[in-house]
Amino acid sequence: xxVVIDGKQVAHSYRMKLKEEVARLKEQRIQPQLTVILIGExxxxxxxxxxxxxxxxxxxxxxELIRLPAETTESELLHLIDRLNVDASVHGILVQLPLxxxxxxxKVIFAISPxxxxxxxxxxxxxxxxxxxxxxxxxxxxxxxxxxxxxxxxIAGQHVVVVGRSQIVGKPVGMLFLNESATVSYCHSKxxxxxxxxxxxxxxxxxxxxxxxxxxxxxxxxxxxxxxGVNRVDGKLVGDVEFDTVQDVASMITPVxxxxxxxxxxxxxxxxxxxxx
Ligand code: GUN
Numbered sequence: 001x002x003v004v005i006d007g008k009q010v011a012h013s014y015r016m017k018l019k020e021e022v023a024r025l026k027e028q029r030i031q032p033q034l035t036v037i038l039i040g041e042x043x044x045x046x047x048x049x050x051x052x053x054x055x056x057x058x059x060x061x062x063x064e065l066i067r068l069p070a071e072t073t074e075s076e077l078l079h080l081i082d083r084l085n086v087d088a089s090v091h092g093i094l095v096q097l098p099l100x101x102x103x104x105x106x107k108v109i110f111a112i113s114p115x116x117x118x119x120x121x122x123x124x125x126x127x128x129x130x131x132x133x134x135x136x137x138x139x140x141x142x143x144x145x146x147x148x149x150x151x152x153x154x155i156a157g158q159h160v161v162v163v164g165r166s167q168i169v170g171k172p173v174g175m176l177f178l179n180e181s182a183t184v185s186y187c188h189s190k191x192x193x194x195x196x197x198x199x200x201x202x203x204x205x206x207x208x209x210x211x212x213x214x215x216x217x218x219x220x221x222x223x224x225x226x227x228x229g230v231n232r233v234d235g236k237l238v239g240d241v242e243f244d245t246v247q248d249v250a251s252m253i254t255p256v257x258x259x260x261x262x263x264x265x266x267x268x269x270x271x272x273x274x275x276x277x
Contacts, residue, residue: 002225002250003151010150011143011262018266019059021273026060032276033062034092034118034268035084039077039103040070044230045096052094055265061272064090074103078111085113092118092272097168118271121167129172132179136271141173143263144205144226145180151252153203153224156181161201163187163194163214163240169207169228177203194218206240216245225253228260 022032034056038049049065056063066080077095084090093116099105114124120138128135148155160182164170174184187197189208195218198204206214207228219225229240239256247253254260 002247002253004247005147005151005252005254005259007147007254007259007262010147011266014146014263014266015055015059015269018269018273022060025273025276030276031062031089032092032273033064033090034094034272035064035066035090037066037068037077037080037093037095039068039072039096040100042098045098049096052265052268055269056272059269061269070100072100072103074107077103077108081108081111085111085116090116091275092116092268094119094268116275118268118275120172120271126172129175129179136274137176137267138168138172139267139271140169140207140228140260140264141176142267142270144173144228144260145176146267147254147260147263148203148224148226151224153252155203157183158202159183159185159200160203160205161185161187161198162205162207163198164205164207164209164228166207170205173205173207177205208240210240211238212240212242214241214246216242216249219246219249221249222251223249225250226260227254227256229256230261 025032036049036052038045053063053065084093093112095108109121112122114122117125117136120136125135129137160177162170162174165186165188174186178184187194198218199220201223203224205226209229209231211231211233225241225246227239227241231238237257
């Protein structure tokens with residue numbers, strides 16, 4: 001039976017360290033501050049944003065939530081970002097995605113000052129990550145890397161197979177593990193024989209949003225399985241991995257919820273403290 005990786009516990013101990021960091025900054029009269037912009041009423045986004053606010057408060061960080069109606073225009077949003085970019089009391093800016101269809105997501109991401117880009121989505125941040133320079137790393141990929149390191153899983157030379165190629169998770173997580181000298185393969189909806197690929201993985205990272213996509217026969221014995229999926233099935237939160245069968249094959253596995261999720265917010269807090277510094 002696989003060890004179930006306790007993301008909540010790892011996130012909690014990391015946040016305790018961040019809390020001390022915040023206290024130290026406050027002694028230097030620096031009050032770390034995160035501004036979150038939420039447009040519209042998407043229930044999942046509202047729930048994510050509440051989680052971010054709560055986590056910020058718990059470590060003594062200031063956070064402001066700016067709620068805007070779904071009809072907000074692109075130019076209104078860009079003006080708001082311009083204002084926050086020059087506001088010295090704001091250290092981090094996060095625009096919750098997805099945005100309504102009439103707003104160009106890339107334009108919005110480009111508009112955020114790279115110095116306040118705590119999501120790590122700005123092309124300057126992405127470019128620096130690509131060449132391995134210090135920068136704001138995207139929160140979910142960095143949370144996964146931290147979790148794997150915390151479990152003392154060897155990375156260099158290991159075969160990491162990433163299923164999914166989103167800008168937020170799949171693509172960057174492969175890059176982070178490549179920077180750690182893993183051998184990295186990407187799979188996606190056009191991959192011909194998914195099982196043949198995933199069975200080669202020493203570390204299998206799945207981020208596609210398809211419940212039960214990964215079954216036990218697709219996992220190499222003793223692989224480490226990281227499930228990034230967040231799917232609601234019959235009112236219940238489930239990942240992309242068929243947990244009950246895969247846990248008999250894998251050596252370690254992240255649960256959903258309580259695996260990767262808590263790490264994402266933790267890395268956002270980490271980035272905001274870096275921005276304040
Ligand atoms: N929507 C889903 N995940 C994320 C994230 O990490 N950052 C932002 N800004 N929006 C998201």
